[in-house]
Amino acid sequence: MLVLLDTGFDGWPLLLQLRSTGAEFLCRSGARRIPLIIKRLPDGSYLSTFGMEKLPVRIIEAWITVTYQDGTVRREQWRLATSLTDHARYPARELVDLYHERWQVETTYFSIKATMLDGRVLRSTCCTDIDQEVYALLTVYQALVRLAGDGHQPAASGSRPDQLHRRSGSRSRPSHQRRRGHPGDVALAGTIGRAILDNLLPTRRRQRVKARTRKNPTSKYSKNSTQYPSSAQRYTLEVEIIVMEQGLKARSSANSTVLRLEY
Structure with missing residues (x-):
């Protein structure tokens, strides 16, 4: 079993407990963590440890470029940590693509x-x-x-x-x-x-994106009516595996750059 975890669930006690069940993990790690590069691997990932060498992990860092159908381009940094340390059996690009499918939950x-x-x-x-x-x-x-x-x-x-x-x-x-x-x-x-x-889903699902909005009028969350894109758009995804030598930027406007292209 491979468990996919969102940002904020990369603490070593939780991951170590998960590994004790026999499951593997693939999680997103934040900018505050500075993994030590123990060994660089041919696919661009590297081996490291969490929790003062208590938990061996493999780190995959990448630039993710999303291009909307209207020409808007969005780039952000990803850092993934996984217990799957065999780069030949589990290539970095395949793990990034797999993590991207986490939305299916x-x-x-x-x-x-x-x-x-x-x-x-x-x-x-x-x-x-x-x-x-x-x-x-x-x-x-x-x-x-x-x-x-x-x-x-x-x-x-x-x-x-x-x-x-x-x-x-x-x-x-x-x-x-x-x-x-x-x-x-x-x-x-x-x-x-x-x-x-008789009601199978498509072989390859369309990749679509839309800003999350508030649907319930009594919700305590803001409407987010100004978020982009306001309507669903298809997009393409490009991945560049690269070691972030200077570390990751905080997840903010500095980490996610949006460019709107005019045709």
């Missing part, structure tokens, strides 16, 4: 809030019951994901696992068949299987 939130809850708020009024509701929702969602994954047969369907649409499965009635000769091995069949395979 938003589809999980959407599935839970919009599909499973149908837009309703949690009905519980005390912390204990809220915990119970949240765990129940996560358990049901995980069951749907497992159903879709267990029933996925790439050779037969010609599809990829990330094309499976959880929403199709959640709106279908379960129907299971046991495979002969394999006690306890459940195969996805019937309504759920057909619903998922």
Whole structure:
């Protein structure tokens, strides 16, 4: 298992605890941390340690250039830390591309809030019951994901696992068949299987970007109506793996440069 973590979760005690479970990690590290370069690797990354040599890590630093469809160009610095230290098996560029796909966790939130809850708020009024509701929702969602994954047969369907649409499965009635000769091995069949395979997502999803805005009028957050871009745009992504010899700039306007190009 490879766990992707956002900025702010790169503390060595947390990562060490995560590694003790047998999982690997790939997280974004901030500008305050100054990793010691122990060994430079051919793909542009380097080996280092966190927590006074308690946790060996591999550092990947890169310039990320995003070009919107209207010609706007945005550049920012990334520093990723990972427990995958084998650069030959896990090239730096592939890990950067993988981390970029971390946004897909938003589809999980959407599935839970919009599909499973149908837009309703949690009905519980005390912390204990809220915990119970949240765990129940996560358990049901995980069951749907497992159903879709267990029933996925790439050779037969010609599809990829990330094309499976959880929403199709959640709106279908379960129907299971046991495979002969394999006690306890459940195969996805019937309504759920057909619903998922008949509503596959595109092989390659479009890369789109839009400034986050406030949708709930009672939200405590600002509207962000002046943020750019105000409407969804497609974009292309370019990655330049390079060691930031002078360190990273703070995540601010100095770290993220936006240029608007006129045609």
